[in-house]
Amino acid sequence: MTKQILIMPGDGIGPEIVAEAVKVLQVAQQRFGLDIATDEALVGGAAYDVHGDPLPDVSLEKARAADAILFGSIGGPKWDTIERDKRPERGLLRLRSSLGLFANLRPALLFPQLADASSLKPEVVSGLDILIVRELTGGIYFGQPRGIREENGERVGFNTDVYSESEIRRIGRVAFDLAMARGKRLCSVDKANVLEVTELWKEIMTELSAEYPEVELSHMYVDNAAMQLVRAPKQFDVLVTGNLFGDILSDQAAMLTGSIGMLPSASLDQARKGLYEPCHGSAPDIAGQGIANPLATILSLAMLLRYSLDRGDVAQAIEAAVETVLEQGLRTADIHTEGCRKVSTAEMGDAVAAALSA
Structure with a gap:
């Protein structure tokens, strides 16, 4: 049976980082023969601008019909002065509540290649x-x-x-x-x-x-x-x-772990239907600059495949691809250290997709 994944990019850097996760999903579909269909819906400030509501009925109905949701980020100063119940964050809270997504899983896993990027001494965080x-x-x-x-x-x-x-x-x-x-x-x-x-x-x-x-x-x-x-x-x-x-x-x-840009999350209901999103926010100060780290969103996709689609094998392959890219020395600005190559959002996504397809 075809699995339905709803893509909700949101605001700020959300569309940029979600686009890179979608690249990786498309490679995973080809490599593993996944029977997946995707749709897209507005949420947060982007939805308010069009519908006057951060979670319009059309988006909520699509979310209810999906097997899993890949979510970007919401919010920004543009919407800080509108009435409180119409602000982007209220849309996400309503989405979680409406879908009964009561269990939020947030792993803090340190890739060994990023031990020096942590603000703590490597010996304190190594193997975290x-x-x-x-x-x-x-x-x-x-x-x-x-x-x-x-x-x-x-x-x-x-x-x-x-x-x-x-x-x-x-x-x-x-x-x-x-x-x-x-x-x-x-x-x-x-x-x-x-x-x-x-x-x-x-x-x-x-x-x-x-x-x-x-x-x-x-x-x-x-x-x-x-x-x-x-x-x-x-x-x-x-x-x-x-x-x-x-x-x-x-x-x-x-x-x-070196950067909040590395941390995925899952929000699950009792049947393991879930919403998957990076732990970081919408970062409006860097939106559109092509420097955001997409790895947390790509790792959120891996969690989606593991928990909601029961494809732990695909999840492991994506996580291995991320580690391969880090081993190659590629870094976005937030995790960059001396001796590594600084890359853009799209370059990082391309590199993970290439490692997954290899």
Whole structure:
């Protein structure tokens, strides 16, 4: 049966980096005989400019019909002053919520060729392989009530951090299952000493651990976890946490690998339908200059093939092609070091596609 992949380039550098991932997908189709059909849809600021909505109904319906979504990036200063519920980021939040994409997987894997590109000493990050599992459809990003109101003659902003027991159990099982397939170590990150919502989180994770006796469960406060990621990141295997903490820690972990431009992500529902996107943002300051790093998007494509299309063999081939290109010394500006060859966005995509086809 033909698999349907929806391409949603978005804003900023999104169209540039997604175009390079599509090149790689086309080579993979030819080499492996993949039965895949692609379609495209607007999202974010690009959708607002055309439809007055960052997630128009036509885009949402295409997303619902697809087996997987390859996503670029959204947002930019152009849309910062429009009404809040029409801003590009609200379109992505609605897309995640509407599709039930509750499990965000963010690997922080350091390619050995990039050890010198990390801001930390090579011996601290060499061999780094961390997976952060972030709950994506609950917590403070979605909790109600929220808003800005007048109180005692001044404006007050407020948000609600809320998680149900079932939401915590659902993401917890994903994390425990992934830990079972890796190093059998899971660290649950919370702030249970201050926040009741994360006190419940810690209790549920502890209860779940009885179902996974082979997995070593530990707990860590988020401030300590942030420090430990910089001090000794290789102590971690799988981390699981809520929406807000996961957003921050996964971006921090990205820099351990040399550049956030190297980090892919997957957002999955219970049936493993997913939205796949690079962890970085739309980078409007470099959009259109041909210098953005497409590797995180290409690696997101590999995750798409592994998790939603059950083609781990193709995913491994794409990841190997990326490593081949890095071994050849090709670097975009964000990961460039002395002695390597600086290449453009398109040149990097061409090189990965050529390595995959070899």
